[in-house]
Amino acid sequence: MKSDYLDLLLKEYARVMSKDENESEMPPREIYYDEEYTSLEFKKVLAASWLPIAHRSQLPNNGDMLPFNIYSEKFLLVNDNDEIKCLSRVCTHRGADLLASKCMENRKSITCPYHSWVFNLSGGLKYAPQSEGVRNFSHTENGLINFKTELWNGFVFVNIDGNAEPLSSAYNNLSDLISPWHADEMEVVYSRTWNGEFNWKVMVENWAEFYHHIGAHSNTLEYAFPSKDTTIDIFNKSFVRTKAPYGEEYKRNTEEKSDIFPFEKIENLPLENDNCQQWVYVAYPAFLIATFPDSIYWIRVLPKNVSECEVTTLIMISNKNKSHNDYDERLKKAINLFESFHNEDMEINASVYSSIRNKITTASDKSRLFPTERQIFRFHSFLSDCMSR
Numbered sequence: 004m005k006s007d008y009l010d011l012l013l014k015e016y017a018r019v020m021s022k023d024e025n026e027s028e029m030p031p032r033e034i035y036y037d038e039e040y041t042s043l044e045f046k047k048v049l050a051a052s053w054l055p056i057a058h059r060s061q062l063p064n065n066g067d068m069l070p071f072n073i074y075s076e077k078f079l080l081v082n083d084n085d086e087i088k089c090l091s092r093v094c095t096h097r098g099a100d101l102l103a104s105k106c107m108e109n110r111k112s113i114t115c116p117y118h119s120w121v122f123n124l125s126g127g128l129k130y131a132p133q134s135e136g137v138r139n140f141s142h143t144e145n146g147l148i149n150f151k152t153e154l155w156n157g158f159v160f161v162n163i164d165g166n167a168e169p170l171s172s173a174y175n176n177l178s179d180l181i182s183p184w185h186a187d188e189m190e191v192v193y194s195r196t197w198n199g200e201f202n203w204k205v206m207v208e209n210w211a212e213f214y215h216h217i218g219a220h221s222n223t224l225e226y227a228f229p230s231k232d233t234t235i236d237i238f239n240k241s242f243v244r245t246k247a248p249y250g251e252e253y254k255r256n257t258e259e260k261s262d263i264f265p266f267e268k269i270e271n272l273p274l275e276n277d278n279c280q281q282w283v284y285v286a287y288p289a290f291l292i293a294t295f296p297d298s299i300y301w302i303r304v305l306p307k308n309v310s311e312c313e314v315t316t317l318i319m320i321s322n323k324n325k326s327h328n329d330y331d332e333r334l335k336k337a338i339n340l341f342e343s344f345h346n347e348d349m350e351i352n353a354s355v356y357s358s359i360r361n362k363i364t365t366a367s368d369k370s371r372l373f374p375t376e377r378q379i380f381r382f383h384s385f386l387s388d389c390m391s392r
């Protein structure tokens with residue numbers, strides 16, 4: 004049962020998102036901190052959609068495991084005989100976390116640290132010590148919950164409520180655009196986790212728009228990819244893509260672009276011309292990637308609570324790069340670039356979020372969206388649609 008307050012908030016959200024793009028503005032601020040809104044958003048958006056959790060190369064062997072959380076819900080990805088499964092990580096006995104620590108490799112089963120119940124890699128309960136003394140105890144009824152997974156271009160997606168349409172149709176057009184990069188044959192060569200002191204949507208908005216190159220990235224990205232030259236070149240109901248060409252001055256002055264793209268160029272990419280080297284995607288609700296001539300950058304964002312999220316930065320390349328004798332050097336360059344602009348984003352996101360609940364010193368009631376930040380409008384049109392269903 005929704006409160007009157009939430010009803011009004013959803014109506015206001017829908018009203019703002021029904022505006023013409025040229026009149027677009029930011030959604031009501033309450034959707035970034037209201038707890039009741041957040042619970043409904045979990046149900047209608049995050050649990051109902053496909054969320055990207057890992058790349059296949061992060062779980063190469065049977066028994067490899069990767070834990071993750073969404074709010075307080077605890078999950079575990081498991082490589083079970085080459086199939087990636089997503090299980091609840093909460094023991095069915097009395098609720099201990101089965102794998103609170105880091106990833107595990109090459110395990111044959113999962114043993115609870117509390118009373119040593121043993122589950123197989125598909126979640127079935129194999130053994131519960133002293134179960135002979137429990138009348139009508141059923142091993143089959145005490146397995147771990149399985150969630151729906153789908154492998155899409157090498158990425159492992161999870162759908163919590165099990166009702167989302169298959170990714171192959173939801174991200175159909177996106178797949179056509181990404182497939183020349185052969186992401187399924189790539190490998191994650193860098194992954195770092197950061198604590199985001201902001202609501203998860205703030206990270207999506209920041210990744211989506213290019214207006215902020217002019218300020219937050221004035222010393223890093225603006226020179227090579229000036230904000231004013233970026234355009235939304237493709238969008239539909241499931242994603243928005245931004246094209247970011249090289250700046251004229253950067254192109255004139257820099258012969259060798261290897262400081263930005265240090266790895267070997269991927270062959271046969273459909274680059275429109277030499278000047279367009281970067282496409283940035285937001286596929287709804289939270290699949291954030293950028294495709295470059297030599298690599299894919301991915302930002303995984305998972306909410307921890309209403310005002311914090313876990314952000315992971317990842318770089319994916321084709322593994323033939325590893326045979327280069329200056330591979331370590333090249334990787335270092337790519338990581339330095341990614342971390343330098345990501346640090347700028349994390350700081351500005353935290354700064355924006357720290358005043359989101361203010362009542363006196365606030366952003367404008369109508370925070371208007373400028374042409375190079377209208378990806379935000381598209382993202383929120385999707386969210387607001389899901390929320391009013």
Ligand code: FES
Pocket residue numbers: 094095096097098099115116117118119120
């Ligand atoms: S809580 Fe896991 S075995 Fe008891």
Ligand SMILES: [Fe+2]
Pocket residue numbers: 209210215219220344348
């Ligand atoms: Fe940024």
